[in-house]
Structure formats: C-alpha cells, structure tokens
Amino acid sequence: MKAYELMLIMRPNLDDEAREAVLEKIRGILTTEGGTVDSEEAWGKRRLAYEIDHTEEGDYQVVLFHANTATVAELDRVLNITDQVLRFMVVRRDDLA
Numbered sequence: 001m002k003a004y005e006l007m008l009i010m011r012p013n014l015d016d017e018a019r020e021a022v023l024e025k026i027r028g029i030l031t032t033e034g035g036t037v038d039s040e041e042a043w044g045k046r047r048l049a050y051e052i053d054h055t056e057e058g059d060y061q062v063v064l065f066h067a068n069t070a071t072v073a074e075l076d077r078v079l080n081i082t083d084q085v086l087r088f089m090v091v092r093r094d095d096l097a
Helices: 016-032 069-080
Strands: 002-010 036-052 055-067 085-092
Touching: 002 016, 002 036, 002 069, 016 036, 016 055, 016 069, 055 069, 055 085, 069 085
Parallel strands: none
Antiparallel strands: 002 055, 002 085, 036 055
C-alpha cells in the first residue's frame, strides 16, 4: 500500500454532525478496502482564494492514509458526488512510504 494525503474543503455552514458524517464516510471507504487512516487534522474555516459555488469560506480537513489505487479511485468517485464537499485533492506521498 502507498501513502496518500487528502486535502478536503467542505461547506462552511455544515454542523458538527454533518461534518463528522462526511469524515466517517471517508474512513469507511478506506478501511473497508483494507487501507488505514494514519492521521486527521482539522484546519478549520478559512477564506478561499476565489469563490466556489458562491461560497467565500471553506472548512479544511487533511487526512493522511495508506491505501491501494483501487481504494483511492473509489474515494475519488464518492467525493465527486458528495454535495457537502466543495473541493478535494488526493496526493501520493513518497516521503511517508
């Protein structure tokens, strides 16, 4: 398995339960396929460089995990159709292998 970093920007108006539901969905996808979540870091609400869907702020979250490429593809598919997520980016981390 390879190391990855997920940078996630969620809608700033989500309550704690909705935010945790999105993170639980991510954890579920990763662990079901045999991956592991190494760490999660909440960066909180920050101003975006440009508006996304008429939104000027975003709630940032960083997740470090180990998974195979099929799991990353499934995570990408699910996050693309999740309405609470404004933007996300998955990057492979060679320094954490």
